[in-house]
Amino acid sequence: MSDKAALLARRERLLGRNMSLFYQDPAHIVRGEGVWLWDADGRRYLDCYNNVPHVGHCHPRVVEAIARQASTLNTHTRYLHEGILDYVERLTGTFDHPLNAAILTCTGSEANDIALRMAQAVTGKTGVIATNHTYHGNTAAVSQLSTRMPPVGGYGGHVRHVPAPDSYRPLGGEPGAAFASAFAAEVEKAIASLEDSPHGFSALIIDPFFANEGFPELPAGFLDQAVDAVRKAGGLVIADEVQPGFGRTGTHMWGHQRAGIIPEIVTLGKPMANGHPVGGVVANIDTLNAFRKVFRYFNTFGGNPVSCAAAMAVLDIIEGENLIENARRVGEYTRTAFKALAEKHSIIGDVRGSGLFMGTEFVLDRATKKPAPELATRIINAMRERGVLMGKIGVHECSTKIRPPMPFSKENADLMLSIFDDVLSSL
Numbered sequence: 001m002s003d004k005a006a007l008l009a010r011r012e013r014l015l016g017r018n019m020s021l022f023y024q025d026p027a028h029i030v031r032g033e034g035v036w037l038w039d040a041d042g043r044r045y046l047d048c049y050n051n052v053p054h055v056g057h058c059h060p061r062v063v064e065a066i067a068r069q070a071s072t073l074n075t076h077t078r079y080l081h082e083g084i085l086d087y088v089e090r091l092t093g094t095f096d097h098p099l100n101a102a103i104l105t106c107t108g109s110e111a112n113d114i115a116l117r118m119a120q121a122v123t124g125k126t127g128v129i130a131t132n133h134t135y136h137g138n139t140a141a142v143s144q145l146s147t148r149m150p151p152v153g154g155y156g157g158h159v160r161h162v163p164a165p166d167s168y169r170p171l172g173g174e175p176g177a178a179f180a181s182a183f184a185a186e187v188e189k190a191i192a193s194l195e196d197s198p199h200g201f202s203a204l205i206i207d208p209f210f211a212n213e214g215f216p217e218l219p220a221g222f223l224d225q226a227v228d229a230v231r232k233a234g235g236l237v238i239a240d241e242v243q244p245g246f247g248r249t250g251t252h253m254w255g256h257q258r259a260g261i262i263p264e265i266v267t268l269g270k271p272m273a274n275g276h277p278v279g280g281v282v283a284n285i286d287t288l289n290a291f292r293k294v295f296r297y298f299n300t301f302g303g304n305p306v307s308c309a310a311a312m313a314v315l316d317i318i319e320g321e322n323l324i325e326n327a328r329r330v331g332e333y334t335r336t337a338f339k340a341l342a343e344k345h346s347i348i349g350d351v352r353g354s355g356l357f358m359g360t361e362f363v364l365d366r367a368t369k370k371p372a373p374e375l376a377t378r379i380i381n382a383m384r385e386r387g388v389l390m391g392k393i394g395v396h397e398c399s400t401k402i403r404p405p406m407p408f409s410k411e412n413a414d415l416m417l418s419i420f421d422d423v424l425s426s427l
Contacts, residue, residue, distance in 0.1 A: 004028060022049075022391065023384045032057030035405050035412055037389065048390045048404045048416055051357075054246055054271030055317040056405045062274045062313045069309035076300050077104075083308040090315055091282070094253045096262050098284040103291075104303030105279040108242040108269020109137025114281045114297065115265045116141055116203065119236045121294040122264075122287055125200030129190045132161040133395045135212045136205060136240055136267075145205065158199040160190035164395050167216035168350045168361060169369055176219050184225035191233045203236045203265075208255040209244035209357065214394030217352045220260065227261050236287075237261065242269035242279075243357070247318055247406065250328030250355025258354065273310035277301070323406040327355035334358060334402075334413040341417070345424045347372060350399075356408055359393070359400035371396035375427070382423045388416050 007028060011019060028040040034056040037045045047057070055062065069083070077084060088102045105111050120126055130136070130145040137143070143151050144159050163186055167175055172182035187204060194201040204226070209215055230237055244255030245268055252258045256266065264287060269279040279302075281288075291297070301307070318324065335351055335358055342348040342360070349363035362372040362379065376398040380390055391401040404412070 022389070024381050025384070027384065027389070034059075035408050044387065045384075046388045046412060046415055048388055048402045048408075048412075050389075050405065051243060051248065051403045052270045052275050053405050054248075054274055055314055055321070055323065056274075056407045059274060059313075059317060061317055062276075062310055065309040065313035066276060066306055069306045072305075074304055074306045077303045078298075081305055083305040083312075084303040087303075087308040087312050090312065091280070094315075095266070095282060096257070099262070099266060099282050101283060101285040101288045103281045103288065103297070103299075104307070105281070105299055106277045106301050106307075107137070107279045108240070108267060109139050109142055109279075110299070110302070111242075111267035111269055111279040111281045112136045112142045112205070112238075112240060113139040114291070115205070115238045115267050117295050118265055118281070118283060118287055118291040119203035119238065121291045122236060123200070123202040123234060125194075125202040126158045127160070127194030127197065127199035127201045128158060129160050129162060129187060129194070129201070129204045131164040131206065131210070131213055133164040133213045134205075134207065136207075157197065158194070160193055162186040162190050164213035165210055165216045165218060165222070166214065166395055167218060167352065175217075180219060180222045180225055183222070184229055187226040188229045191229060191235070195233065201233050201235050203238050204230045205238040205240060207240045207243060208259040208261065208263075209249060209354070211243040211357065212393060214361065214396075214399045215353055215357060215359070218259070223259050223261050236264040238265045238267065239263035240267050242267065242271075243403070246271050246314070247324035247327055248355055248357050248403070250324060250331045253324065272314065273307055274314050276307055276310040278307045278311050318406070321407065324355075326408075327406055330408055330410055330413055331355040331358060333410050334417065337413070337417050341421055341424070344421070347375060347424065347427065353402070356406060357403050359402050361394065361396075361399040363398070371398040373397040376400065378427070379423055382426070383419060386419045386423065388419050390416075 029037050030040050031038040035047050037047050092100050132147050136145050170179040172178035191201050239256040241255055247253050249258050256263050266282040272278040338351040338360055347362050348360045349366050350361040362376045364370040364372045376392045380392050393399055393401040
C-alpha cells in the first residue's frame with residue numbers, strides 16, 4: 001500500500017516546498033495505459049485531464065520507437081542525422097504557407113523563450129503583449145508574461161497585458177462583433193503604450209484557443225482585427241500551440257487554423273512526443289535565419305534522435321488512428337451531454353470547448369454569473385475520489401478543464417458524465 005504521508009515528507013525534503021500537486025488527496029500514480037491510470041494501491045482512474053500522453057499513456061508504437069532509436073543512437077544536433085530533418089519536414093507539412101522551418105527544444109517554455117527572441121531579432125524591439133490570465137512557461141523571459149505569480153523584482157516594463165477574452169462575460173457587452181472590436185481596441189492601446197516607451201512593440205503572444213483563460217467560445221474572425229493591428233504596427237503574432245495543437249480541438253491540426261489566422265511564429269510543447277520531452281518553434285525560414293543571425297542558440301538535447309523518433313511516432317498515430325476526427329466526434333457528443341446536465345444542475349452556467357478540450361463553468365447564480373471557484377475545487381476533488389481525474393481553469397478559476405488523451409471514447413465519456421452527474425447531485 002502507498003504511504004502517502006511518508007512520500008509527501010520525502011518529496012518536500014528532497015524537492016522543496018510548494019511543489020505542485022493535484023487534488024487535496026494527491027494520487028500516487030504508478031502505471032498508465034491508454035486513457036487509464038493506476039495508483040499504488042491498484043485503483044484505476046479515468047484520465048480526463050492529461051494532454052501530455054497525447055495519443056494515450058504508454059502507446060506501444062511510441063514506446064517501440066523510443067526503444068528502437070535508443071538502442072541505435074542518441075546524440076545531439078552537431079552531428080548530421082536524418083531523424084531531425086525527416087521529422088521537421090513532416091511537421092512543417094501540417095502547417096500553412098509560409099511556416100516552413102523549425103527549431104526543436106525540450107520544453108514549451110524554451111520554445112516560447114526563443115519565440116520572444118525571434119520577434120526581437122526581426123523587429124529590433126522588445127515590447128510584448130499578452131493576456132492578463134495567461135501562462136507561457138517558466139523561463140525568466142516568459143515568466144514576465146504571467147500575472148498569476150509576478151516575477152521577483154516586478155515586471156521589466158516591456159510587457160503589456162490585455163484583458164483575457166471571456167465569452168460568458170464579454171468585453172463590449174455582446175458576444176459578437178462588439179466583443180472582437182473591444183478586444184482589438186485593448187491590443188491597439190497596448191501597442192501604443194509600448195511604442196511610446198523605450199521598448200517599442202515586437203509581438204503579441206497568445207494561445208489561439210485561450211486555454212488557460214478558460215477556452216472561451218469566440219465568434220468566427222474574432223482575432224482578425226487584433227492581428228491586423230499587430231501587423232500594421234510592424235509586430236509579429238506568436239501562437240502558443242502547447243495545449244490546442246496536434247488536433248486537440250477536433251476541427252484542425254492547429255488552434256490557429258481553427259481561429260482563422262496564420263501567425264509568424266508557432267510554439268509547441270507537451271503533447272509533441274507523448275511525454276518524451278520535446279518542444280519546438282515553427283516559423284518561416286527567413287524569420288528563423290534572422291534569429292540565428294542575432295542569437296547564438298544551441299540545445300544539447302533539442303532534436304536528438306530519440307526525441308525525434310518519439311515525435312514522429314505521434315504524428316503516425318494521429319493520422320493512422322484518425323484521432324482528430326475522434327476528438328471532434330467524441331467532443332461534440334460530450335458537450336451535448338453537458339448541456340443536458342446544465343438543464344438539471346443550475347450550478348452549470350456555461351458549457352464550452354472544442355474537440356477533446358472542454359469544460360463547464362460553475363456559478364453561484366446564473367442571473368449574475370457570479371463565479372463559484374470554491375465549488376469547482378470541491379467538484380474536481382470529488383471526481384478524483386470517484387476515480388475520474390480532471391482539473392479546473394479559467395479567469396475565475398471555476399471552469400472544469402477536461403483534456404483527455406486523444407483516444408478518449410464515447411464509452412469513456414459516458415462513465416465520466418455519469419459520475420459528474422452524481423457528484424453535482426450530491427452537492
